[in-house]
Amino acid sequence: MSEQRRYKWVGTRQNRPDGADKVTGRARFGADFNLPGELVGKVLRSPHAHAVIKSIDVSKAAALPGVKAVVTGADFPEQPDQLLPAGEMQVNLRDVTRNVMAKEKALYEGHAIAAVAATTAAVAQEALSLIKVDYEVLPHVIDVQEAMKDGAPILHPHMRTDGVKPAPEKASNIAKRLEFNKGDAAAGFGKADIVIEREFTTQPVHQGYIEPHAALASAAEDGQVQLWTTTQGHFQVRGFCCRLLNLETSQLRVTPSEIGGGFGGKTVVYLEPVAIRLSQKAGKPVKMVMSREEVFRASGPTSGGWVKVKMGAKKDGTIVAADITVALQAGAFAGSPVGPSCMCSMACYDVENIHVVGYDVVSNRPKVAAYRAPGAPISAWAVESVVDMVAQELNIDPIDLRLKNAAKQGTKTHYGPTFGVIGMVETLEAAKASPHYKSKVKPGYARGVAAGFWFNVGADSSAAAHVGEDGSVTIISGNPDIGGSRASLALMAAEELGIDYKKVRPIVADTASIGFNFVTGGSRVTFATGLAVVNATRDMIGQLKQRAAKLWEVDVDAVVWEDGEARPSSTNVGKFEPLSLAKLAASASRTGGPINGHAQLNAQGAGPGFGVHIVDLKVDPDTGICTIDRYTAVQDVGTAIHPSYVEGQLQGGAAQGIGWALNEEYIYDAKGRLLNPGFLDYRMPVASDLPMIETVLVEVPNPAHPYGVRGVGEVPIIPPMAAIGSAIARATGVRMVDLPISPPRLSAALDAATPRMAAE
Amino acid sequence: MSKTHVTTTINGEPTEYLCEASQSMLDVLRDELDLTGTKEGCGSGDCGACSIIVDDRLVCACLMLGAEAEGRRVLTIEGMSHGDKLHPLQQKFIEMAALQCGVCTPGMLIAAKALLDRNPNPSETEVRFGLAGNLCRCTGYDKIVRAVLDVAAEQRETTR
Numbered sequence: 001m002s003e004q005r006r007y008k009w010v011g012t013r014q015n016r017p018d019g020a021d022k023v024t025g026r027a028r029f030g031a032d033f034n035l036p037g038e039l040v041g042k043v044l045r046s047p048h049a050h051a052v053i054k055s056i057d058v059s060k061a062a063a064l065p066g067v068k069a070v071v072t073g074a075d076f077p078e079q080p081d082q083l084l085p086a087g088e089m090q091v092n093l094r095d096v097t098r099n100v101m102a103k104e105k106a107l108y109e110g111h112a113i114a115a116v117a118a119t120t121a122a123v124a125q126e127a128l129s130l131i132k133v134d135y136e137v138l139p140h141v142i143d144v145q146e147a148m149k150d151g152a153p154i155l156h157p158h159m160r161t162d163g164v165k166p167a168p169e170k171a172s173n174i175a176k177r178l179e180f181n182k183g184d185a186a187a188g189f190g191k192a193d194i195v196i197e198r199e200f201t202t203q204p205v206h207q208g209y210i211e212p213h214a215a216l217a218s219a220a221e222d223g224q225v226q227l228w229t230t231t232q233g234h235f236q237v238r239g240f241c242c243r244l245l246n247l248e249t250s251q252l253r254v255t256p257s258e259i260g261g262g263f264g265g266k267t268v269v270y271l272e273p274v275a276i277r278l279s280q281k282a283g284k285p286v287k288m289v290m291s292r293e294e295v296f297r298a299s300g301p302t303s304g305g306w307v308k309v310k311m312g313a314k315k316d317g318t319i320v321a322a323d324i325t326v327a328l329q330a331g332a333f334a335g336s337p338v339g340p341s342c343m344c345s346m347a348c349y350d351v352e353n354i355h356v357v358g359y360d361v362v363s364n365r366p367k368v369a370a371y372r373a374p375g376a377p378i379s380a381w382a383v384e385s386v387v388d389m390v391a392q393e394l395n396i397d398p399i400d401l402r403l404k405n406a407a408k409q410g411t412k413t414h415y416g417p418t419f420g421v422i423g424m425v426e427t428l429e430a431a432k433a434s435p436h437y438k439s440k441v442k443p444g445y446a447r448g449v450a451a452g453f454w455f456n457v458g459a460d461s462s463a464a465a466h467v468g469e470d471g472s473v474t475i476i477s478g479n480p481d482i483g484g485s486r487a488s489l490a491l492m493a494a495e496e497l498g499i500d501y502k503k504v505r506p507i508v509a510d511t512a513s514i515g516f517n518f519v520t521g522g523s524r525v526t527f528a529t530g531l532a533v534v535n536a537t538r539d540m541i542g543q544l545k546q547r548a549a550k551l552w553e554v555d556v557d558a559v560v561w562e563d564g565e566a567r568p569s570s571t572n573v574g575k576f577e578p579l580s581l582a583k584l585a586a587s588a589s590r591t592g593g594p595i596n597g598h599a600q601l602n603a604q605g606a607g608p609g610f611g612v613h614i615v616d617l618k619v620d621p622d623t624g625i626c627t628i629d630r631y632t633a634v635q636d637v638g639t640a641i642h643p644s645y646v647e648g649q650l651q652g653g654a655a656q657g658i659g660w661a662l663n664e665e666y667i668y669d670a671k672g673r674l675l676n677p678g679f680l681d682y683r684m685p686v687a688s689d690l691p692m693i694e695t696v697l698v699e700v701p702n703p704a705h706p707y708g709v710r711g712v713g714e715v716p717i718i719p720p721m722a723a724i725g726s727a728i729a730r731a732t733g734v735r736m737v738d739l740p741i742s743p744p745r746l747s748a749a750l751d752a753a754t755p756r757m758a759a760e
Numbered sequence: 761m762s763k764t765h766v767t768t769t770i771n772g773e774p775t776e777y778l779c780e781a782s783q784s785m786l787d788v789l790r791d792e793l794d795l796t797g798t799k800e801g802c803g804s805g806d807c808g809a810c811s812i813i814v815d816d817r818l819v820c821a822c823l824m825l826g827a828e829a830e831g832r833r834v835l836t837i838e839g840m841s842h843g844d845k846l847h848p849l850q851q852k853f854i855e856m857a858a859l860q861c862g863v864c865t866p867g868m869l870i871a872a873k874a875l876l877d878r879n880p881n882p883s884e885t886e887v888r889f890g891l892a893g894n895l896c897r898c899t900g901y902d903k904i905v906r907a908v909l910d911v912a913a914e915q916r917e918t919t920r
């Protein structure tokens with residue numbers, strides 16, 4: 001970089017603190033923890049998409065030698081109808097307990113019905129086959145539009161659509177209706193020269209983390225419980241487990257393992273309460289690990305959706321009105337990310353008249369979990385495709401059209417807030433100036449562009465900083481590190497302290513060793529936990545200055561902290577040799593004891609992020625296969641604390657979006673059973689499917705953070721689908737509206753558009 | 761069920777173990793020998809997280825039986841570094857941020873080593889196809905491919 005660096009450490013590419021552990025196999029992930037005498041826990045799952053559980057007979061299983069405990073829904077107390085935050089989404093405790101272990105009904109294929117703990121996996125497996133469940137199979141519904149129809153099989157007889165007036169009397173699968181309004185959309189369309197209206201769909205896709213869910217629980221006779229688990233939020237796991245099992249928070253200590261990917265999918269509990277309950281009943285530690293098939297059938301995925309977009313624009317490209325309807329599958333229990341989906345839908349643009357309606361719809365599928373910018377990619381797929389159609393119709397460059405309508409500081413969003421300092425315009429300009437966009441499209445290829453927005457999250461964080469006896473520093477936080485956050489936190493601490501990055505050791509502590517931290521999610525860790533680390537470090541620096549003041553017998557205001565040492569603030573203070581961290585640490589006992597810093601906060605002012613992606617691809621008209629030749633992700637990242645891991649977020653998100661666009665989907669048979677619960681048939685991108693993913697980091701610092709951090713992890717999954725769809729439309733003249741644009745679907749659409757010659 | 765007695769070499773060490781006839785090599789490594797660096801992502805040969813090298817061949821440990829290791833040489837991620845020195849691929853993965861969560865990393869490194877052992881001068885396309893059996897959901901593969909190409913170039917430099 002030629003530009004002069006403002007910081008010594010922030011913005012540099014240091015080796016991550018957990019690097020050596022992770023390249024040698026030393027790092028311990030969820031399934032790598034064991035305890036002496038542990039039992040193996042396994043779950044019996046529903047073979048039916050929708051069925052009443054008339055009775056469960058576990059007597060034969062319990063009598064099998066080697067079986068030490070069996071649990072069913074009856075082992076988990078009833079919970080109140082109460083919402084709790086889970087990642088970026090909300091969950092209802094009454095539903096959470098039913099998703100962990102079914103009570104009156106099985107609501108999807110794969111729903112947990114019972115679980116056993118036994119001395120070996122083979123015995124546990126045999127025990128499952130001995131459990132007798134008497135089901136009354138009910139009609140089921142998989143598709144979101146089907147589930148909304150009158151006469152659809154009803155999942156929850158008590159469910160009435162929230163947000164509709166007057167309150168409906170009839171049960172419905174529509175859990176909630178929400179509405180956002182800005183200006184007057186109906187009137188706005190009157191001013192438009194062109195109006196485009198289309199309907200789009202997406203299929204559920206799984207987060208696809210490579211590490212399956214795993215948990216090891218050890219419950220002691222005195223009621224104390226320890227749990228090791230792979231999660232994005234061990235404090236959330238503690239909270240859920242304690243509520244579901246009537247434990248006090250202080251009775252449960254949760255240690256997070258290294259986490260092998262989450263992307264939102266590890267913000268809820270599945271195995272953890274079951275492992276604890278089994279351990280309580282058996283009096284021994286219980287380890288549970290999901291198979292890949294269980295991961296697909298019973299965890300995640302994100303919603304599939306149906307989106308209708310109507311957009312009006314003037315000849316000069318000004319978008320004057322948008323009317324959007326979004327219906328998202330929540331899975332078997334209410335709570336899809338339809339809220340964020342509606343909020344993000346039009347947030348890239350400064351449009352006078354916007355009307356958005358959302359529906360949260362239950363159907364007989366696994367309960368959805370957050371997946372990277374939950375909900376936003378679904379509405380963006382539709383909205384950005386229509387923006388591209390406007391550009392095509394008006395013959396305006398797609399980036400210029402977006403620049404004309406771009407949201408900026410002062411733009412009032414349709415969901416409420418007015419934007420502060422944001423970088424949508426800068427991001428579009430950087431995209432336009434990128435080597436990729438300036439290059440000529442190769443013959444036979446076509447180019448697509450799309451944008452994305454995510455508001456980013458702040459929330460609760462705690463951190464501590466300790467000075468060791470030799471002057472080295474430990475930074476303690478409580479967010480599992482999924483993508484290099486320890487490195488970013490250490491960089492900020494080193495910057496504050498003015499010491500070598502290698503002298504700062506960041507660790508992720510268990511629930512008993514640091515104060516509360518909300519989940520690793522919503523792109524909040526580098527922002528909010530980063531803020532807590534900065535504040536904890538500043539608290540420690542305050543201590544260090546006091547110790548120096550004491551040794552020098554001067555006022556603390558006469559001491560400054562610079563380049564890792566305490567110095568007199570001016571020559572007037574007196575002539576003192578600077579005191580390094582090591583020297584102050586050595587004299588700590590004489591000056592007031594150990595030197596530590598602490599911080600806890602609820603971080604406000606998360607800076608919204610914007611991204612623009614550019615893709616060049618070609619379509620094989622015979623097979624419908626798309627080959628991506630070049631891909632660039634441009635994003636406003638605030639400040640890139642560790643540029644390599646910021647680029648990594650952009651690249652990884654883009655790859656997931658490419659999978660979402662071209663291949664990934666849940667496929668069901670007529671009985672509501674998932675047909676592709678494995679990596680062979682649920683096809684995620686592999687290395688040979690992708691080109692290099694170029695990145696352009698735009699830095700418009702977030703004023704609410706001392707280093708200008710904006711969350712970066714969510715935005716990059718939002719633009720790929722529409723960028724690819726638009727490139728395909730430009731390559732073939734066919735605008736695809738249903739995801740994924742898999743080879744069979746695309747070749748069928750191309751055939752329909754251009755009937756083959758009879759001779760062929 | 762009587763167990764099978766296996767004599768083999770793992771990471772250069774003569775090793776003996778007992779395993780069930782149906783036990784996979786992955787389960788033997790992880791559960792019997794405490795070599796948990798080799799990961800299970802699918803158990804069906806589709807993700808490569810369990811990659812090991814058996815007699816110079818890249819193998820999914822989840823698709824091999826523990827009994828099949830009899831008389832062979834097995835390399836796992838725990839045997840990739842030399843003493844306190846990381847293998848150049850390991851070093852480069854750290855330096856170039858070729859891992860995010862790191863769960864695919866052991867398998868990815870083993871597969872990359874197998875590739876470079878076979879083909880010290882791979883093109884980008886050859887690297888991409890050489891690693892196509894190893895899923896990574898975090899990185900989009902960009903930095904992984906670059907790291908492998910970089911190591912290959914450096915090794916050619918030093919052997920010249």
Ligand code: FES
Nearest residue numbers: 801803805808822
């Ligand atoms: S665990 Fe062996 S290939 Fe996935």
Ligand code: FES
Nearest residue numbers: 860864896897898
């Ligand atoms: S780094 Fe997470 S799967 Fe590859």
